[in-house]
Each structure stands twice: as structure tokens, then as C-alpha cells.
Amino acid sequence: MKNIFAFIGAGNMGGAIIEAVCRKVAPENVFIYDRDEKKAAELSEKTGCSVAKSAEEAAISAHFVFLCVKPNVLHDALRAICPVLGGKVIISIAAGVAKSSIKAVLAEAGLDLPIVRLMPNTPVAIGKGMILVSPDKDVSDEDVALLLEALEPGGLTSIIDESYIDAATPVFSCSPAYVYMFIEALADGGVMAGVPRDKAQSYAAQAVLGAAAMVLETGKHPGELKDEVCSPGGATIVGVEELEKRAFRAAVASAVYEAYRKTTSLGK
Ligand SMILES: NC(=O)c1ccc[n+]([C@@H]2O[C@H](COP(=O)([O-])OP(=O)(O)OC[C@H]3O[C@@H](n4cnc5c(N)ncnc54)[C@H](OP(=O)(O)O)[C@@H]3O)[C@@H](O)[C@H]2O)c1
Incomplete structure (x- = not known):
């Protein structure tokens, strides 16, 4: 049957996808196996999915078999x-593991199977992800x-050529x-200025949510939206100057590029 799903590995990312899939597919048709039995049992409790006793047992009746383990143990x-x-x-x-290397492992066993490479993010767990x-x-x-x-319940999906995935x-x-670090830092600043921690955290998170929605919904360049918040001689531009002095944008761009370099090394 085509609507049967197996997941090998039910950690942070696998667990998020399992939660999403169980909102669309009958959970009893979602078979999971994790070598950490407690993790699998907790997910089953939460979603109603079926826990298998081994990876083979999870996969045997499934049509779609998800491999959700770390790159170094994938093969x-x-x-x-x-x-x-x-x-x-x-x-x-x-992350970083090309379809060709999976194909090669299957070929060792005399198999030539269709392969899909997915790249999700953890907000998939609450339906706000990108896959x-x-x-x-x-x-x-x-x-x-x-x-x-x-x-679909995980958020937005987009078909993409594999050559773009690592980048x-x-x-x-x-x-x-x-982004969590940014929210934490915004809240820390608020606490320094006297806002209670719980309020500072929710104000910071709501601001990030709203700003992201402005970028997506208006289609404006982020720089233009930034300019709209900065009144001449006002408080916001002073904060912008402070971030520029500390090379905020350069630090973020470098973080992304270094993470890309690490990603490309993971599958090797
Ligand atoms: N975390 C993210 O935001 C994210 C985003 C995109 C892609 N990914 C990719 O998602 C994959 C999983 O990452 P993760 O963050 O979910 O890792 P994780 O939290 O460590 O989850 C992996 C789980 O798989 C288990 N496992 C390892 N080998 C197994 C095996 N042979 N059979 C069954 N279970 C096994 C692990 O158990 P042990 O703990 O006992 O090893 C662990 O519970 C990685 O390949 C990563 O590149 C992650």
C-alpha cells in the first residue's frame, strides 16, 4: 500500500516530520524505529504512530522509507x-549526503530504487516549517x-534541484x-532595560514573526523595511548603527557560509 510510511530515526528532525505526517496520514500507517526506545515511545504517545521493534520491521510494509539518522551513520x-x-x-x-552516495549503497545490495532527498527545518513540527x-x-x-x-501539515514544500540543497x-x-539566539539576545536587552523576562521573550518572538511576515507579504527588500522603522534622529537608527559597528550582518552571512562549508563535508 502506498500510504504506509516508515521512519528510521525519530530524533529532533525525524520526530518533527513524524509529527507533521501523522496529522495527514492515519498514524497507525506510520511506523517508526529509533534505537532509543524511549524517544520512539514518547512520539507514539504524542502522535499515535506505530513503534516497530527493528528498522527492518518498520520498513517492511512501508512504501516510503525515511532515513532520519545522522549523516555519519546513514549508510x-x-x-x-x-x-x-x-x-x-x-x-x-x-544534511550533505548526496543521492548518488545512497544509490551506491543500494547498488551494493543489487537494488536500484527511487530516491528523494528532503531538507526540512524543525518548525515543521508545528506546521510552520520549510521542506x-x-x-x-x-x-x-x-x-x-x-x-x-x-x-503538507509541516509547512511549505518546494521542489528543488539537488545541486541547490547544500547551499x-x-x-x-x-x-x-x-534566530533563537537573536530572540534570546533581544530579550536579554529588554531585561537589561527593565522588561520582565517572560514578556521580553514573547515581545521579541512576536517581532521576529511579524518582521518575517512583512518580508514575505510585502515583497519589499529587507533594507527598505528597515528604513521604514528608522525615524530620522530616532532611537531605532542608533540601534542599527550599534549593530553595524559590531558587524552584525557580516557575522550572520559568515555563519551561513561556514555552515554551508560544514554541510558539504558531512557526506564525505
Ligand atoms: N536537526 C535539524 O534541524 C536538522 C535539519 C535538517 C536535516 N537534519 C538531518 O536530520 C538527520 C537527523 O538529525 P537529528 O537532528 O534528528 O538527529 P538526532 O536528534 O540525533 O536523531 C537521530 C536519531 O536516530 C537514532 N539512530 C541512530 N542510528 C540509528 C539506527 N541505525 N536505527 C535507528 N535509529 C538510529 C539516534 O539514536 P542515538 O541518539 O542513540 O544515536 C537518534 O535518536 C541528520 O541526518 C541531519 O543532517 C537535521
């Missing part, structure tokens, strides 16, 4: 389930459609970490 995790993978679609979310989807030419249109439908990964998939 071994895949090798372990090759005997039950005939006829299935393989989906990898591992880049790169199917290879062997994935049928029907399977792509079924996959996109199952991922895009830090921009949207690593960046939630940077």
Missing part, C-alpha cells in the same frame, strides 16, 4: 535494511504527489538556531 543504517527495501521509495533527510524536496528521475509523479501531500540548508534549516 550503515541503510545497509541494515536493504534486504526488505525492494519496490520502495527511499527518502533521506541527511525542500528533490526527487530523482525514477520517482513517479504519483509518489511525489503523495509525498508532498503527507508533508540552501544553512539559510533555512540551520538558521532557526541563529
Whole structure:
């Protein structure tokens, strides 16, 4: 049956996708296996998905098999389930791991299967995520459609050529970490100025949410939107100057570029 999903690895990112998929697909058709039994049990409790006793047991009846383990253990995790993978679609979310290297592992076992590379971010867990989807030419249109439908509760999906995935990964998939740091720092500044911590944190998060929506909904350049907040001789431009003095934008751009360089090394 095509609407059966297996997940090998149910950690931070796998867990977020499992939560999303279970909002669209009957949770009993979502089989998960994690070598940390507690993690799998907690997710099952939360979503109603089925916990398998082994990776093979999770994969055997599924049509879509998600590999949600760290890049350095991906190939071994895949090798372990090759005997039950005939006829299935393989989906990898591992950062920096090319489809060609997954194809090579499958070929060792005499398998030639359709592969999809996904790059998600953790806000998928609450339906506010972004998922880049790169199917290879062997994935049928029907399977792509079924996959996109199952991922829909996670947020926006976008089909993209694999050659862009590594470069895009830090921009949207690593960046939630940077944004959390920014929100924390905004709240710290508010606390320094006398705002209670809980209020400072929610004001900061709401400002980031609103500013992101302004960029997306107005289509204006972020620099133009920044100018609109800065009254001549006002307080905001003084803060902008302080950020410029400390090379805020250069620091963020370098963080993204360094994360990109690290991403490209993960699959090697
Ligand atoms: N975190 C993100 O924001 C993010 C974003 C995009 C893509 N990704 C990709 O998502 C993948 C998973 O990352 P993550 O952050 O979710 O890692 P994670 O939280 O460590 O989750 C991976 C889980 O898989 C388990 N595991 C390892 N080998 C296994 C095996 N052979 N069979 C079953 N379970 C196994 C791990 O158990 P142990 O802890 O016992 O090893 C762990 O519970 C990575 O390839 C990463 O590149 C992550």
C-alpha cells in the first residue's frame, strides 16, 4: 500500500516530520524505529504512530522509507535494511549526503530504487516549517504527489534541484538556531532595560514573526523595511548603527557560509 510510511530515526528532525505526517496520514500507517526506545515511545504517545521493534520491521510494509539518522551513520543504517527495501521509495533527510552516495549503497545490495532527498527545518513540527524536496528521475509523479501531500501539515514544500540543497540548508534549516539566539539576545536587552523576562521573550518572538511576515507579504527588500522603522534622529537608527559597528550582518552571512562549508563535508 502506498500510504504506509516508515521512519528510521525519530530524533529532533525525524520526530518533527513524524509529527507533521501523522496529522495527514492515519498514524497507525506510520511506523517508526529509533534505537532509543524511549524517544520512539514518547512520539507514539504524542502522535499515535506505530513503534516497530527493528528498522527492518518498520520498513517492511512501508512504501516510503525515511532515513532520519545522522549523516555519519546513514549508510550503515541503510545497509541494515536493504534486504526488505525492494519496490520502495527511499527518502533521506541527511544534511550533505548526496543521492548518488545512497544509490551506491543500494547498488551494493543489487537494488536500484527511487530516491528523494528532503531538507526540512524543525518548525515543521508545528506546521510552520520549510521542506525542500528533490526527487530523482525514477520517482513517479504519483509518489511525489503523495509525498508532498503527507508533508503538507509541516509547512511549505518546494521542489528543488539537488545541486541547490547544500547551499540552501544553512539559510533555512540551520538558521532557526541563529534566530533563537537573536530572540534570546533581544530579550536579554529588554531585561537589561527593565522588561520582565517572560514578556521580553514573547515581545521579541512576536517581532521576529511579524518582521518575517512583512518580508514575505510585502515583497519589499529587507533594507527598505528597515528604513521604514528608522525615524530620522530616532532611537531605532542608533540601534542599527550599534549593530553595524559590531558587524552584525557580516557575522550572520559568515555563519551561513561556514555552515554551508560544514554541510558539504558531512557526506564525505
Ligand atoms: N536537526 C535539524 O534541524 C536538522 C535539519 C535538517 C536535516 N537534519 C538531518 O536530520 C538527520 C537527523 O538529525 P537529528 O537532528 O534528528 O538527529 P538526532 O536528534 O540525533 O536523531 C537521530 C536519531 O536516530 C537514532 N539512530 C541512530 N542510528 C540509528 C539506527 N541505525 N536505527 C535507528 N535509529 C538510529 C539516534 O539514536 P542515538 O541518539 O542513540 O544515536 C537518534 O535518536 C541528520 O541526518 C541531519 O543532517 C537535521
